[in-house]
Amino acid sequence: MSLHGDYDPQNIFAQIIRGEAPCYKLYEDDDVLAFLDLFPQALGHTLVIPKRAAARNILEIDAQALAKVMAATQLLARVLVDELQPDGVQVAQFNGGPAGQTVFHLHMHVIPRFAGQGLGIHAANKADPAELEALQARLVKRLAG
Ligand code: AMP
Numbered sequence: 317m318s319l320h321g322d323y324d325p326q327n328i329f330a331q332i333i334r335g336e337a338p339c340y341k342l343y344e345d346d347d348v349l350a351f352l353d354l355f356p357q358a359l360g361h362t363l364v365i366p367k368r369a370a371a372r373n374i375l376e377i378d379a380q381a382l383a384k385v386m387a388a389t390q391l392l393a394r395v396l397v398d399e400l401q402p403d404g405v406q407v408a409q410f411n412g413g414p415a416g417q418t419v420f421h422l423h424m425h426v427i428p429r430f431a432g433q434g435l436g437i438h439a440a441n442k443a444d445p446a447e448l449e450a451l452q453a454r455l456v457k458r459l460a461g
Pocket of ligand 1: 328339352353354355356363409410416417418419420438439440
């Protein structure tokens with residue numbers, strides 16, 4: 317898909333926002349939703365998305381909504397670092413197919429990085445549901461504390 321085009325309300329993240337598709341939710345407020353990536357590139361790979369903006373990418377979202385996504389991205393990065401104690405944390409965002417985007421609802425990737433461990437292949441290996449559930453419980457507890 318190209319950088320330009322119409323927002324598809326049937327994309328998987330729009331379905332998750334509407335509650336029509338499941339997710340391992342970590343955080344939600346009026347404007348933002350954060351959940352675990354189903355195909356994590358590292359332990360704790362998290363996605364942060366705007367709930368109200370029908371924006372395919374960073375070019376289409378208004379600055380105020382983007383600021384809310386970024387504030388939540390920082391919150392999730394802190395929680396992931398506190399709970400998982402990685403050696404680094406990567407924040408990434410792709411716009412358009414050639415840039416690596418596969419889901420066309422704006423999202424931030426927050427990926428804990430561990431020394432000596434390369435980044436897994438993008439959107440390739442589905443995580444074990446039991447592991448995602450256990451991780452979700454740890455992170456939700458950390459967020460609450
Ligand atoms: P991007 O390539 O930047 O558009 O990233 C899309 C991300 O969404 C990839 O990391 C996928 O693994 C992830 N993903 C796709 N479907 C789902 C889903 N149903 N729940 C959680 N993550 C998903």
